[in-house]
Amino acid sequence: MRLPKTLEAILERAPEGRAPSKEERVQLLQVPEDSLDASTIKAVADIVARRRFRNTGILLGQIGVETAPCPGNCLFCVFGKEHTTLPPRRMSLDEIRQRAHGFAERGDLYALFLMTMHEFDLDWLVEVVRAVRQDAPSHTQNVVNIGDFDLCAAKRLKDAGVNGAYHVCRLGEGMDTSVSLDARKATFKVIKDVGMDFYYCCEPVGPEHRAEELVEQMFMGIDYECFQHAAMRRVYIPGAPLAHHGQITERRLAQVVSVVTLATLGCSETQSIAVHEPNPLGLSAGANTAYAETGANPRDVESDTAGSRGLDMAACRKMLYEAGFQSLRRGDGMTIDLDRDYLQVN
Ligand code: SF4
Numbered sequence: 447m448r449l450p451k452t453l454e455a456i457l458e459r460a461p462e463g464r465a466p467s468k469e470e471r472v473q474l475l476q477v478p479e480d481s482l483d484a485s486t487i488k489a490v491a492d493i494v495a496r497r498r499f500r501n502t503g504i505l506l507g508q509i510g511v512e513t514a515p516c517p518g519n520c521l522f523c524v525f526g527k528e529h530t531t532l533p534p535r536r537m538s539l540d541e542i543r544q545r546a547h548g549f550a551e552r553g554d555l556y557a558l559f560l561m562t563m564h565e566f567d568l569d570w571l572v573e574v575v576r577a578v579r580q581d582a583p584s585h586t587q588n589v590v591n592i593g594d595f596d597l598c599a600a601k602r603l604k605d606a607g608v609n610g611a612y613h614v615c616r617l618g619e620g621m622d623t624s625v626s627l628d629a630r631k632a633t634f635k636v637i638k639d640v641g642m643d644f645y646y647c648c649e650p651v652g653p654e655h656r657a658e659e660l661v662e663q664m665f666m667g668i669d670y671e672c673f674q675h676a677a678m679r680r681v682y683i684p685g686a687p688l689a690h691h692g693q694i695t696e697r698r699l700a701q702v703v704s705v706v707t708l709a710t711l712g713c714s715e716t717q718s719i720a721v722h723e724p725n726p727l728g729l730s731a732g733a734n735t736a737y738a739e740t741g742a743n744p745r746d747v748e749s750d751t752a753g754s755r756g757l758d759m760a761a762c763r764k765m766l767y768e769a770g771f772q773s774l775r776r777g778d779g780m781t782i783d784l785d786r787d788y789l790q791v792n
Contacts, residue, residue: 447482456708457490461497465711468661474705475657479698491704491732494711495719496770502781503771504718504735505762507549508559508591510742511574512536513749518564518593519624520616521687522650522680523744525563529687532749537741539577545740545752546578549759550586554774554782557587559612561742564593564625572606579607587777589645594629600640609777610643610673617648617655617663622688634670643673644715647722648706650680651699652691664706671715674735677702678722681745681755700731707732718775723755724762729769736762764789 449457456466456474466474477483514534515527524530537545542560549555558578562571575588582588590603591612600611615630616623637644646667648660667675679702682693703721710716721728723745724736739756748754757765766774767789773781782788 449483449486453477453483453486457486460490460494460708460711463711465709465713466705468665471661471664471705471709472657474708475660475702477701479695479701484701487708488700488704488731491707492730495707495732495734498711499718499734500773501771502734502773502775503729503766503769503784504556504775505554505738505759505766506557506559506589506720506735507546507555507738507740507759508561509537509542509545509549509740510561510751511542512562512566513742514563516563516565517624520744521618521622522652522683524683524686524747525742525744526687529685531685532747535742535749539574542574543577543581547581548740549738550582552759553583553585554763554776555586555759556775556777557589557610558582559589559591559737561591562593566592568595568599568602572602575603575606575608585776585778585780587643589643591645594625594633595636597636597639600636600642604640604642608642610645611637612645612647613637614647614649615663615666616650617652617659631666634666638670644670645674645676646670646672647676647678647720648702649676649678649722651677651694651702652680652688653694654691660702660705661709664709668710668713668716671713672710673715674718674720675706675710675713675716676720676722676733676735677706677728681723683745683747696725696727699725700727703728703733704731724757724765726765726769729765729771734766734771736765738762
């Protein structure tokens with residue numbers, strides 16, 4: 447069995463840290479997911495990423511702290527205001543603290559994420575950040591996953607202890623959502639200007655997305671020098687307006703992860719790659735990061751994703767171990783050995 451010469455040439459450059467061009471990324475995504483070519487792309491991305499990240503995994507934990515009919519109205523999300531059936535709810539400060547403690551208690555949580563709807567109460571969020579910051583170990587970072595915000599809000603969040611922000615121009619932004627593309631990009635700039643780590647993702651990938659669209663969307667993260675890149679598939683939610691398109695497989699998602707991984711090779715700021723939701727195929731195709739989730743989740747019809755779609759820390763830790771990662775990186779850059787003994791104790 448032989449690879450096409452053009453593919454061989456692209457993949458041979460990867461170990462030298464040379465990323466494929468935009469056109470080449472399109473070619474990599476157009477390869478059928480059940481081909482030898484696709485398996486080889488994933489294998490090369492895996493090897494290159496493990497070298498790049500020293501075979502170290504990252505554990506992240508996200509708390510969806512509130513739910514409401516969301517004005518973002520994304521057609522792929524369970525909270526879109528024109529189709530949601532979930533009741534509004536906001537967690538109490540005590541509940542958030544307890545859940546944050548549950549994520550951080552073993553000492554290997556790189557960063558705690560707080561997720562709100564597109565619109566959020568900044569004063570309350572600052573209070574929440576301060577509360578979890580006070581309880582969390584100093585080596586755990588704080589990240590927000592919220593709607594668009596300006597420099598003034600970014601400074602307040604940073605002063606309260608926020609280290610980074612997850613922010614994305616989603617596929618179909620402005621058409622499948624009520625959110626403006628320009629507003630998203632303005633927030634990217636704010637995140638970079640204020641000095642926060644920028645977490646990006648190629649999402650939410652569905653079967654209808656063309657390779658060219660995926661490449662354009664993933665390039666924005668690289669353009670803004672993201673700290674973390676990732677890939678996430680759109681989860682099939684019965685009744686959601688985009689449900690009729692169906693859902694890609696974890697195998698296809700792993701191929702997208704591998705192309706994201708290779709695409710970031712020229713971006714020295716990128717220090718981790720994630721796959722949402724975490725799964726062994728993605729973690730063997732370039733991803734080194736797994737997210738545990740609790741509370742609200744845009745991909746879950748249950749109002750609390752803990753015990754439903756959301757994995758807990760133990761499951762994420764074990765998944766990273768089974769995927770062959772030999773250490774875990776904390777938020778202060780120190781690492782912890784990830785071996786059988788550590789798993790048993792933890
Ligand atoms: S994905 Fe985010 S912005 Fe869009 S509807 Fe859901 S919560 Fe709102």
